[in-house]
Amino acid sequence: ATPRRRLGVALVGLGYYSRDLLAPALQLTQHCYLAGIVTGSPDKIPHWQATYNIPERNVYHYGNMHELANNPDIDVVYVVTPTGLHQHFSVIAANAGKHVWCEKPMAMTASECQTIIDTCRKNKVQLTVGYRMQHEPNTRRLMAMAREKPYGNIRDIIAEAGYRSGSTSHHWRADPKLGGGALYDMGVYPLNAARYTSGEEPIAVSARQETQNPVYAQVGETTWFDLEFPSGAIAKCLTGYDRNLNTLRANCEKGWYELVPFQSYSNVQGRTSDGITLKPSPENQQARQMDNDALAIINNTAPLVPGENGKQDIVILEAVLKAITEKKKVRI
Ligand code: NDP
Incomplete structure (x- = not known):
């Protein structure tokens, strides 16, 4: 059998969690890898490209992120921006035909969460929320x-x-x-x-x-x-x-x-x-989470933490x- 391709992940928002946790964890994953970045900070780009061997064609900014639609290197967009922007970037990612991993908390309101869920459904892409604890043994x-x-x-x-x-x-x-x-x-x-x-x-x-x-x-x-x-x-x-x-x-x-x-x-x-x-x-939590979520996409099975799970928290939070x-x- 031919070995399965690892999924290419693009991180959106290169702040603390992307830099210190997710990018290092993506060096440990078996079913996905760090393929691209979306950032509003041009000064961060050279370091990320050099550290993670990210080609120019996989570097985006918030204004041209929709062009991910034409990039076969990227399968998954992981939204790691401030929470108030999760809906905005998740919708762009789903409309670009990419699977969406959205950090917790999913969004500001239940209605924003529903918009993300609906947009992912419409585009037939998977959606999961970054609740790493639910993957922890x-x-x-x-x-x-x-x-x-x-x-x-x-x-x-x-x-x-x-x-x-x-x-x-x-x-x-x-x-x-x-x-x-x-x-x-x-x-x-x-x-x-x-x-x-x-x-x-x-x-x-x-x-x-x-x-x-x-x-x-x-x-x-x-x-x-x-x-x-x-x-x-x-x-x-x-x-x-x-x-x-x-x-x-x-x-x-x-x-x-x-x-x-x-x-x-x-x-x-x-x-x-x-x-x-x-x-x-001893396992790295984020690597385990992202491998589980990548396998759900590869095998076309339900992710462990679907959008509805993230939305229910926001219903209660409201x-x-x-x-x-x-x-x-x-x-x-
Ligand atoms: P940071 O402030 O460190 O990073 C957020 C990044 O988002 C920025 O560096 C920036 O990246 C980008 N960004 C885009 N627009 C804005 C804006 N208007 N203001 C500020 N930043 C912006 O936050 P964290 O990394 O700590 O948190 C990001 C998300 O991850 C949050 O939703 C948080 O809840 C979640 N998180 C989850 C954790 C977990 O354990 N699951 C742990 C920590 C955070 P750039 O410069 O590249 O544009």
Whole structure:
């Protein structure tokens, strides 16, 4: 048999996550490779071309990105820009006939998410959201436990993700139009985790928000939100830019289990009330995610994290925002 071609991936937005995590991980993947770049910063281009051997024909800027349609080297466009621009670039990529990998959080509103989903469907390209945790082995074990219920029904879930930003200057994570605020940026980790840990979809949310650092005045710094599930389980979620948080725990009828840390790039590990240890996996998370997503395209199977999964988080996130504004419980 002829060996299968590896898929060519173009990264859109050469910031921190593309530079430090995705591009290095694309050197470890078996089913895809870094073939192209789309950037608004010409000064970044020589270094990327030299480091990753990217030919001139695979270098784009935001204005000519639609011309990817004529480039057979590129199979997948991975959108890694500020969140407020995910819809814009995902739509251009899908209309160019390229498969779309979109970073988390998927977009600003459920309606933007739906536009991405519809555009991908219309162009018959795959769409997946960059929820790397759902590919991580210990997290997958937790997801299986939602079905198997080894400790009986879940009573409550604690899901907390945040970091101390200490930022004193304005940047896109402080800009409401670009998707700023800890709730969008980090809050989707507890939100997504509450869903995959319970195996249920929440039916109601209550929430409150506090902001100390004036940089985050327009977007909110710390958010507490409780999700109620049909089974009666409750997820107590917390996210913030003012403290380091990285805990996921399920308290069940007959015991408990947890992953601490649960959303780090490595060393995701955990334990259970009866002494089972969930050891860290040595695999590179982003390489595993991108290989899984590439294989779904190659084999024409459903991706692990389809657009609908990313959209559902934004549906709930919008309910969290409403609960904060209206200061009352919101039904989903
Ligand atoms: P950065 O600010 O470091 O990089 C974003 C890049 O987007 C910029 O460098 C720039 O690239 C491009 N860009 C295009 N338009 C704008 C604009 N108006 N303002 C600022 N940048 C712009 O952000 P991150 O890399 O940290 O985050 C990017 C995305 O990745 C976000 O959606 C974030 O949520 C997600 N992310 C996911 C992580 C995960 O673990 N899954 C971890 C970290 C981030 P250029 O100069 O090339 O045009």
